[in-house]
Amino acid sequence: NAGVTQTPKFQVLKTGQSMTLQCAQDMNHEYMSWYRQDPGMGLRLIHYSVGAGITDQGEVPNGYNVSRSTTEDFPLRLLSAAPSQTSVYFCASSRQGGGGELFFGEGSRLTVL
Amino acid sequence: TQLLEQSPQFLSIQEGENLTVYCNSSSVFSSLQWYRQEPGEGPVLLVTVVTGGEVKKLKRLTFQFGDARKDSSLHITAAQTGDTGLYLCAGAQGTYKYIFGTGTRLKVLA
Numbered sequence: 001n002a003g004v005t006q007t008p009k010f011q012v013l014k015t016g017q018s019m020t021l022q023c024a025q026d027m028n029h030e031y032m033s034w035y036r037q038d039p040g041m042g043l044r045l046i047h048y049s050v051g052a053g054i055t056d057q058g059e060v061p062n063g064y065n066v067s068r069s070t071t072e073d074f075p076l077r078l079l080s081a082a083p084s085q086t087s088v089y090f091c092a093s094s095r096q097g098g099g100g101e102l103f104f105g106e107g108s109r110l111t112v113l
Numbered sequence: 114t115q116l117l118e119q120s121p122q123f124l125s126i127q128e129g130e131n132l133t134v135y136c137n138s139s140s141v142f143s144s145l146q147w148y149r150q151e152p153g154e155g156p157v158l159l160v161t162v163v164t165g166g167e168v169k170k171l172k173r174l175t176f177q178f179g180d181a182r183k184d185s186s187l188h189i190t191a192a193q194t195g196d197t198g199l200y201l202c203a204g205a206q207g208t209y210k211y212i213f214g215t216g217t218r219l220k221v222l223a
Contacts, residue, residue: 004155031209040122042201043156043213050209058210090155099144099163099205104155 002026006091006105013081013112021076021108023091029103031094032074036060036087037107043090049074081112116140117204117214125220126192134187134200134217142204145178145185146211150199159187192221 007022025032033048035058045058049068063085065077074093078085089108094100117138126132136145144163148156160169162178162185169176175188185202202214 033211035213040215042117042119042215043203045210045212048209056209059212092155099146099161101158101161102146102148102156102203102211104157106153106155 004091004093004103004105006089006108008108009106010109011111013078013110015082015112017081019078019081021078021089021091021110023074023076023105024072025074025091025093025103026072027093027095027103028071029093029095030071031096031100032068033058033092033094033102034064034066034074034076035090035092036085037090038087046076046089078110081110083112086110086112116206116212117202119200119202119214119217121217122215123218123220125222127222128194129191132189132192132219134189134219136185136187136202136214138183138204140204140206140212141182142206142212143182144205145182146203146205147176147185147187148201148203150201156199156201189219192219194221194223197221 004025030051034046035043047066049055091105092102120135146161147159150156160176165180165182167178173190200217203211
């Protein structure tokens with residue numbers, strides 16, 4: 001009963017490095033999304049996807065890239081890491097968007113030095 | 114720009130007390146959800162409210178959606194230590210965007 005799986009759980013990067021946060025779900029959900037969580041700011045939407053081949057920007061998309069080649073996977077790419085991207089990242093999926101229950105992964109804690 | 118403001122930001126109470134958390138916005142949402150998050154885990158859905166004025170009860174938790182669908186409240190009766198956590202409201206904007214509130218960190222002391 002995996003649900004939403006995120007890897008890695010922890011990562012330390014140097015400024016300018018690139019990396020990919022992986023997200024996979026086994027519930028056949030069409031909707032997937034990435035959030036970042038910072039103290040006092042709740043969760044902010046980075047990018048989302050409503051199905052394979054379809055992605056769109058959220059509130060804070062700059063510095064991040066996504067693609068959705070399969071229903072199961074929705075990786076988040078940091079192109080050139082900056083200290084401002086130090087955060088906890090959550091991937092979430094839903095059977096439907098707009099009001100459907102979001103199922104979250106356990107999070108990936110990223111530190112950029 | 115944060116569209117959903119929650120208050121209070123922090124709340125520390127004794128077991129058995131009642132409390133109310135507020136989620137306010139100037140925007141209208143088609144539905145509103147409340148989640149609870151434990152340390153080191155992702156948020157977990159508590160409830161979804163859809164109709165303006167709707168009230169839902171889950172055991173000791175009462176959720177209300179404002180008549181204008183711009184605000185919501187969560188009331189906990191006789192809080193228990195197991196209620197400790199971060200409470201997040203989330204509004205659905207359009208078909209696919211969820212906007213989360215700033216969060217209320219609740220600590221219930223034994």
